[in-house]
Amino acid sequence: MPTGVPIEFSGLTKRFGSVAAVSDLTFTVEPGQVTGFLGPNGAGKTTTLRMLLGLVQPSAGSASFGGTAYAKLDSPLSTVGASLEAASFHPGRSARNHLAVYAQAAGLPKTAPDAALEKVGLAGYANRRVGGYSLGMRQRLGLAFALLGDPGVLVLDEPINGLDPEGIKWIRLLLRAMAAEGRTVLISSHLLSEVQQTVDEVVIISHGTLVHRGELSTLDTSDTKQVQVNAADRDRLAEILREAGYTVSNLRSGVLVDNAEAGEIGRLAFDAGIPLTGLSQKRTGLEESFLTLVGEEGSL
């Protein structure tokens, strides 16, 4: 089982003429967890990842995989699997040949392309020209390229873009499983909500500068914890909760309880003999904190 190495960014900077796309980024991405690399459109995520992968020359600073720059890795595809947002394939080539081209370049076994297509669920489309692929299929093909060398590190730019709900669930489980195996997983997104259920850690940039990093929970700075709960007899439920001293408001599908823990609300309903049809803790703070961090004018 390949294990991950940390990804280290050190003072990474990129200027395009007068535009400072990335400014002095320094952080480390640890193995064994999924790290979300977040920021609004144009924040510099893709530029940062391209510098990490040796595709774009930094203006200053460096990035490495356990101390080794990408270009110096002995077997890059078996160490780092990467997929970038741009559709990088010849439309006239079949998916199997597309992967075979790079498997041969990296000296991987002949079985690698089919194994990778199998993992992303494209085995049935292996001989079809990639030009006819749908957006989601292209996204999966990009992921198959990343998985080609069974690498210990995954670097994925916007991997969830274009996937259907089933696909999102699938990639979430896949990435979590890979992190659980000890691999390093770094995924970028411009939407916190898109990766919220996938990532352990977040690194947030805005205008090319690091604005926050830490565990996902550290982002939830709001002190009002809310619970959404529902029952067939909604009125009675609300009454019980008010009697217990909670502030309750009506929603379209249930009632919202301020300053509450889901477990406590469930127990109250159980004691009162009210069968619940829904119960969930709401983390309203996350998205708001994200927007505050990246600034009002954070988006383009």
Add this chain to the structure above:
Amino acid sequence: MSLVHTVRSETTKITSTRLWWVLALIMVGYVGLCAGGLGAIFGGLGTNTTGPVLPDAQIPLLIYSFATSVGYVFPVLFGALAVTSEFRFQSLTPTFLAIPRRGVVLTGKLITLFLAGAGFGVLALIASMGAGAAVLAGFGIDPLLGDPDTWAFVGRSLLAMALWAAIGVGLGTLVPSQVAAIVIVLAFTQFVEPLLRLGSTITDWSAQIGQFLPGSASDALVGSSIYTAMSGTTSVALEWWQGGLVLAAIAAVATLIGSATSWRRDVS
């Protein structure tokens, strides 16, 4: 080691899309038609006894040399497209991810396309010699297929086609825009260079320069061509090996400049 991998990968790249056989098909048809057509003209002239333009012994190679004199544009295009399509479809990203040493990738491409150019040469010669020899034999002219000179000519033609594909690679790195590269190849080979070659024969000093034009150098390498036959005086021409060196130098200089410019740039 990784150069072997690169060549293998580049070979899969050029064989896994339709381009090679579309170009090869057009080339074979075009070359075969020219060779067969001219063979028929010479054959007809010979039997009409109106006086052959050339001695019979020179006719076969002249006809076979259509493989290079009209066929060379195909390996150039193929070489150029092998590079420009990487820029166009942004496949440099996965290519450089698999092999981050860009110089190795370009060297592998050059070797692969050199060999592919020779492959185009094989097909072009099959077309020109197949059609030409059949027509000549039909008119009772010896197609000289057993002559060692013919087979030396074949070897030099294969080298010429291989070098033309390498020139295409160099051009592709110099002009990464696919459309621009195609326009340049077609305009130069079909229009600009034939005019320059014709013009250069007017004075002695310009003929000295004209022999270094890539098409002239290629004809010198091959040793026979419809162009040199038409312009009459073949007094000013490079030795065959000098012609080969001129083509190799053009390929090397173009690729070196390209490798230091477009090939080094940020891939985004």
